[in-house]
Amino acid sequence: MPDTTTLEQPALEQLFLKARTYNAFTGDVDDALLRRLYDTFKFGPTQSNTCPGRFVFVKSPEGKAKLGPALDKGNYAKTMAAPCTVIVAYDMAFYDKMPVLAPHTDARGWFSDSPEAELYRAALRSSSLQGAYLILAARALGLDCGPMSGFDTAKVDAAFFAGTKIRSNFLVNLGRGEPSSVHPRAPRLEFDETCRIE
Numbered sequence: 001m002p003d004t005t006t007l008e009q010p011a012l013e014q015l016f017l018k019a020r021t022y023n024a025f026t027g028d029v030d031d032a033l034l035r036r037l038y039d040t041f042k043f044g045p046t047q048s049n050t051c052p053g054r055f056v057f058v059k060s061p062e063g064k065a066k067l068g069p070a071l072d073k074g075n076y077a078k079t080m081a082a083p084c085t086v087i088v089a090y091d092m093a094f095y096d097k098m099p100v101l102a103p104h105t106d107a108r109g110w111f112s113d114s115p116e117a118e119l120y121r122a123a124l125r126s127s128s129l130q131g132a133y134l135i136l137a138a139r140a141l142g143l144d145c146g147p148m149s150g151f152d153t154a155k156v157d158a159a160f161f162a163g164t165k166i167r168s169n170f171l172v173n174l175g176r177g178e179p180s181s182v183h184p185r186a187p188r189l190e191f192d193e194t195c196r197i198e
Contacts, residue, residue, distance in 0.1 A: 011140075014139055014140065015136055015139050015140060019139050019144075019145075020144070020177065020182045020185070021145065021146055021147065021182070022144045022145065022146045022173070022175075022177030022178060022181050022182060023078050023146060023178075023181035023182070023183075024078060024081065024177070024178035024180070024181035025081070025082050025083055025144065025146070025173060025174070025175025025176055025177055025178060025181075026083075026175060026176045026178055027083060027175050027176035028083050028175075029057075029059070029083045029084040029143065029174050029175055033141065033143075034057050034084070036141065037134065037137055037138055037141060037143075038055065040137040040140070040141065041130065041133040041134045041136070041137035042130075044129060044130060044132075044133030045129070046126035046129055046130060047122055047125060047126045048098075048102060048107055048110065049101045049102055049107075050094050050095070050097075050098070050101065050111070050122060050123075050126050051094070051097065051101055051126070051130070052090045052091050052092075052094035052122070052123040052126050052127050052130075053088060053089070053090060053091075053126065053127040053130035053131065054089045054090065054091050054127075054166050055086055055087065055088060055089070055134070056086070056087040056089065056160055057084055057085075057086055058084065058085045058086070058087060059083065059084050059085075064079075064080055064085075066159040066160065067079065067085060067087075067156065067159065067160075068080060069155060069159075070151045070152045070153075070155035070156045070159065071150070071151050071152075072150040072151060072152075074150060075148055075150040075151060075171075078146065078173065078181075079148075079171070079173055082146070082173035082174065082175055083174065083175040084173070084174040084175065085171055085172070085173050085174070086134065086171065086172040086173075086174060087156060087160060087168055087171060088127060088128075088130070088131035088134065088168075088169045088170050088171065088172060089127065089160075089161065089166050089167060089168045089169055090123040090124060090126075090127035090166065090167055090169055091123065091164075091165055091166045092116070092119055092120065092123055092165040092166070092167060093165040094111070094119075094122075094123055095107075095108050095110075095111035095112045095119075096108070098110075098111070123167075124169065127169050128169060128170075131147070131169060131170060131172065134172065135147060135172060138172075138174055143174050143175065143176070144174070144175060144176060144177030145172050145173065145174060145177075146172065146173035146174075146177075147170060147171070147172045147173075148170065148171050148172075148173070149170050149171070151168075151171060153167065153168045156168040
């Protein structure tokens with residue numbers, strides 16, 4: 001009987017070892033799959049369960065028209081052609097949700113009076129984690145991903161988050177990856193170059 005406490009090799013390959021960043025996509029990403037995606041990755045841990053990530057799934061021609069002017073030239077065509085682009089963002093007022101997210105304690109007060117720089121670090125850190133969970137959950141559900149920066153955050157914030165305390169972090173194109181759009185895999189650093197055990 002297999003050890004059910006660890007993932008088998010095909011799952012590891014799908015999530016990490018053979019997964020790639022795609023630059024072109026085919027297919028469609030329907031709304032039901034996006035809801036399933038969120039309902040999967042929302043359980044990933046964040047600092048004190050703050051869950052500051054906010055996600056805009058840009059699919060419509062109108063949404064793409066709003067996003068397009070913010071994209072760097074090198075990201076424009078592939079993003080406009082992707083079935084879906086996720087704006088991974090963070091809410092600087094995330095603490096307002098703490099009575100729901102941490103009902104066992106008065107966690108709102110841990111953050112509400114913090115300096116903006118501390119709120120920014122907390123929101124950016126945990127929303128980045130949530131964006132990574134999104135990528136892994138998408139791969140687990142059979143989607144391919146193309147995460148990227150290369151856009152004007154101020155333009156995205158003005159187009160999608162005006163009048164709020166939500167700020168954009170990074171983008172992820174979603175769909176079925178086109179194999180011809182993948183570059184040869186770049187090297188990674190070895191354990192001894194990046195890690196130590198004490």
